[in-house]
Amino acid sequence: MNITLTSLTIREIRILRFFIGVMFAIVLAYIANWPFAFITPVFVAKFLGNSKAKLPFKKLVTIFLVIVSAFILGGIITRLLLPFPIVFILIMTLLIFWISYWNNSGGNELVITMLLVGFTVIPMMGLLHQDIAQTFTIGFLFSCFVSLMITMLMHELITDKTITSDNNKLSESKLTKKLLAQKPERVKFAILSTLMIMPVMIFFFAFNLSSSVLILAFVAMLAQKPDLVAGIQGSKALLVGNTIGGFVAIAMYNLLTVAPNFIFLVLLFSCVVINFAQAIFSEKPMAPLYAMAFTTVIILVFGATLSSADADEKFYTRIIQIACACSYVVFATIAATPLIKRITQA
Numbered sequence: 468m469n470i471t472l473t474s475l476t477i478r479e480i481r482i483l484r485f486f487i488g489v490m491f492a493i494v495l496a497y498i499a500n501w502p503f504a505f506i507t508p509v510f511v512a513k514f515l516g517n518s519k520a521k522l523p524f525k526k527l528v529t530i531f532l533v534i535v536s537a538f539i540l541g542g543i544i545t546r547l548l549l550p551f552p553i554v555f556i557l558i559m560t561l562l563i564f565w566i567s568y569w570n571n572s573g574g575n576e577l578v579i580t581m582l583l584v585g586f587t588v589i590p591m592m593g594l595l596h597q598d599i600a601q602t603f604t605i606g607f608l609f610s611c612f613v614s615l616m617i618t619m620l621m622h623e624l625i626t627d628k629t630i631t632s633d634n635n636k637l638s639e640s641k642l643t644k645k646l647l648a649q650k651p652e653r654v655k656f657a658i659l660s661t662l663m664i665m666p667v668m669i670f671f672f673a674f675n676l677s678s679s680v681l682i683l684a685f686v687a688m689l690a691q692k693p694d695l696v697a698g699i700q701g702s703k704a705l706l707v708g709n710t711i712g713g714f715v716a717i718a719m720y721n722l723l724t725v726a727p728n729f730i731f732l733v734l735l736f737s738c739v740v741i742n743f744a745q746a747i748f749s750e751k752p753m754a755p756l757y758a759m760a761f762t763t764v765i766i767l768v769f770g771a772t773l774s775s776a777d778a779d780e781k782f783y784t785r786i787i788q789i790a791c792a793c794s795y796v797v798f799a800t801i802a803a804t805p806l807i808k809r810i811t812q813a
Contacts, residue, residue, distance in 0.1 A: 502606030712763025
C-alpha cells in the first residue's frame with residue numbers, strides 16, 4: 468500500500484512528523500544517554516507539537532545563541548554573586564521581573580523558558596558544586612541543540628503541503644493576547660509573576676533544597692503564563708494536565724517494571740506518543756492539556772528508567788515534586804485573584 472504525503476491531511480502530516488521526531492529523540496536519548504538527555508524529547512515535542520510553520524534557520528541559530536548567552540550569564544552570576552546572598556537575591560529579583568515583563572510583552576516562549584532555567588536552576592546546582600552546575604549547563608545546551616536539529620530535520624523531511632491559518636489554536640492564546648494589550652498591565656502581571664517565583668527561590672536557597680530543584684523550575688515556568696496567573700480556570704487546567712501525565716507515567720512505569728526491556732520500552736513509548744499526537748493535534752478544547760501532560764510523562768519515565776538505583780523512590784519523588792509545584796501555583800493564583808480582578812477592571 469503506497470501512501471504519499473500528498474494523500475494525507477495537514478493534521479495527519481503533523482501527527483506523523485510529531486511521532487517520528489519524538490520517537491527518534493527518545494531512542495537517541497536512551498542510546499546515547501548524555502547528561503540531561505531527557506530534555507531532547509521534551510523540546511522536540513514542544514517544537515513539533517504546534518501548528519506553526521517551521522522556523523527559518525537564521526531564527527533557530529539566533530534562539531540557540533540567546534539560550535547559550537542566558538546560561539553563560541546564569542553561570543557568571545552564580546560564581547560571582549552566590550557568596551553574597553542579599554545582593555544575589557536583589558539581582559535575581561530584577562532579572563525575574565525583566566523576564567516576566569518581556570514574557571507579557573510577547574517574548575519568544577522558548578527563550579523565556581531558557582532564561583528562567585538559566586537564572587534559577589543553575590544557581591541551585593551551584594549550591595551543590597560548581598562542577599555540577601557546569602555539567603548541567605553543557606548537558607542542557609547540548610540537548611537543546613540536538614532538539615533544534617531534529618526539529619529542523621523533521622520539517623525538511625515531512626513538510627506541510629500548504630500554508631494555512633490555524634484557527635483551532637486561536638482560542639488557546641486569546642486571553643494571553645488580551646493581556647498583552649496594555650503596557651500598565653504588563654508591568655503589574657510581571658510583578659505578580661515575580662512575587663510568585665521569588666518566595667520559592669528564597670526558601671530553596673535558605674534551606675539548600677537542591678534535590679528538589681524540579682519544583683523551582685516548574686514554578687518559574689508556570690508563573691510566566693498569563694492565562695494561568697489570570698484565573699482559577701487556568702489553574703484547574705494545570706492540575707488536570709499534569710494529573711493525566713502522572714497517571715500515564717505510573718501505568719508506563721509499572722509495565723516497564725514487569726518487562727524491563729528496551730524494545731518493549733520503545734514499543735510502549737510508540738503507543739503513548741501516537742495517542743498523545745492525535746490528542747494534541749485535535750480540535751478539542753483539552754488539546755493544550757495533552758501537550759502539558761506529555762511533557763510530564765517524559766520527565767517522569769525518563770527519570771525513573773535511566774536511574775540505576777532507587778528507581779521507585781525517584782519516580783514517586785518526582786511525582787510529588789511536580790504535584791507540589793502545581794499546588795503552589797494554584798494556591799498563589801487563588802490568593803492573587805482579588806488583585807487580578809482589580810488589575811483587569813482598572
